[in-house]
Amino acid sequence: MKKNSVWFDGKFMPLKSVRVPLLTHGLHYGSGVFEGVRCYQTPAGPAVFRIKEHIDRLFNSAAAIEMKFPYSRAEIVRAAKELIRKNNLQECYIRPLIFYGEKMGLSPLGAPVHFAIAAWPWEKYLNHDRIRVHVSKFIRLHPDTAVMTAKITGYYFNSILASLDAHAHRADEAVLLDANGCIAEGPGENIFFVKGKTLVTPKPGMILAGITRDSIIKIAKDSGLKVVERNIKPGELGRFDEAFLTGTAAEITNISQIDRVIYSRKPKVSRELAKAFSEAIHGKIKKYRPWLDFVNK
Numbered sequence: 001m002k003k004n005s006v007w008f009d010g011k012f013m014p015l016k017s018v019r020v021p022l023l024t025h026g027l028h029y030g031s032g033v034f035e036g037v038r039c040y041q042t043p044a045g046p047a048v049f050r051i052k053e054h055i056d057r058l059f060n061s062a063a064a065i066e067m068k069f070p071y072s073r074a075e076i077v078r079a080a081k082e083l084i085r086k087n088n089l090q091e092c093y094i095r096p097l098i099f100y101g102e103k104m105g106l107s108p109l110g111a112p113v114h115f116a117i118a119a120w121p122w123e124k125y126l127n128h129d130r131i132r133v134h135v136s137k138f139i140r141l142h143p144d145t146a147v148m149t150a151k152i153t154g155y156y157f158n159s160i161l162a163s164l165d166a167h168a169h170r171a172d173e174a175v176l177l178d179a180n181g182c183i184a185e186g187p188g189e190n191i192f193f194v195k196g197k198t199l200v201t202p203k204p205g206m207i208l209a210g211i212t213r214d215s216i217i218k219i220a221k222d223s224g225l226k227v228v229e230r231n232i233k234p235g236e237l238g239r240f241d242e243a244f245l246t247g248t249a250a251e252i253t254n255i256s257q258i259d260r261v262i263y264s265r266k267p268k269v270s271r272e273l274a275k276a277f278s279e280a281i282h283g284k285i286k287k288y289r290p291w292l293d294f295v296n297k
């Protein structure tokens with residue numbers, strides 16, 4: 001099969017040949033769920049990072065909007081790995097997407113459910129190593145307005161507005177507050193702060209509990225750092241030494257400043273964590289190898 005194949009409704013096919021009808025529910029109302037997963041090169045060939053957790057989250061997201069489809073988690077993991085092999089990719093980003101198909105009217109019940117997986121090389125999501133961040137005027141959705149543990153496509157209008165707001169303020173990325181006025185997360189990333197040997201990060205509830213976030217917490221604890229999950233007020237931003245974003249797309253991205261607050265030019269702790277994370281995803285640290293699912297196995 002030629003490069004640039006995708007998996008769509010159970011079959012591998014060229015990306016170009018997928019046609020989605022104009023009256024697709026997911027297109028009009030954002031009734032889709034998705035994941036972002038990464039595959040990395042390791043000494044034992046390409047390996048997908050924490051695919052089990054991503055596919056679990058995908059299936060939980062789908063259940064939140066009552067989607068039904070005939071594939072098991074294991075079949076989706078197999079399809080994703082086969083897609084990487086077919087496209088001859090070594091390091092790539094994998095995008096599973098499930099969406100409600102052709103039907104108009106807000107209730108999606110009765111609409112067909114489509115399941116797609118695409119994969120492509122996607123090196124850097126955020127272009128700079130040290131980015132400028134703006135606290136957006138748009139706040140995160142309140143947990144009573146949405147299921148915050150689900151990655152539902154429609155929610156991302158909120159992230160899009162915040163990103164546009166950040167760019168209008170000449171920043172590279174946004175950070176959103178939650179409904180209580182505390183720091184929540186980026187449009188597609190979690191956020192961490194460093195003070196001495198302590199990492200501080202917003203606690204789950206109002207944020208997406210990211211898989212990269214979870215990995216960094218584990219690596220930090222294993223390296224002897226203290227990790228505190230708590231509410232963070234914007235007024236505290238100047239008290240931290242370093243700040244960084246985490247996410248599957250963004251990986252570990254250091255923050256140089258948030259609006260007028262400037263962080264250390266030599267973010268020692270963030271760099272050490274980024275180094276350990278990079279070694280873990282590339283299969284160089286034995287204890288984190290269970291996070292990897294080898295593509296050629």
Ligand code: PMP
Pocket residue numbers: 036151185186187188189190207208209210211212213246247248249
């Ligand atoms: N928050 C939001 C809103 C996101 O979209 C993402 C990306 N999935 C994250 C945080 C980071 O999550 P993960 O580390 O699982 O990619």
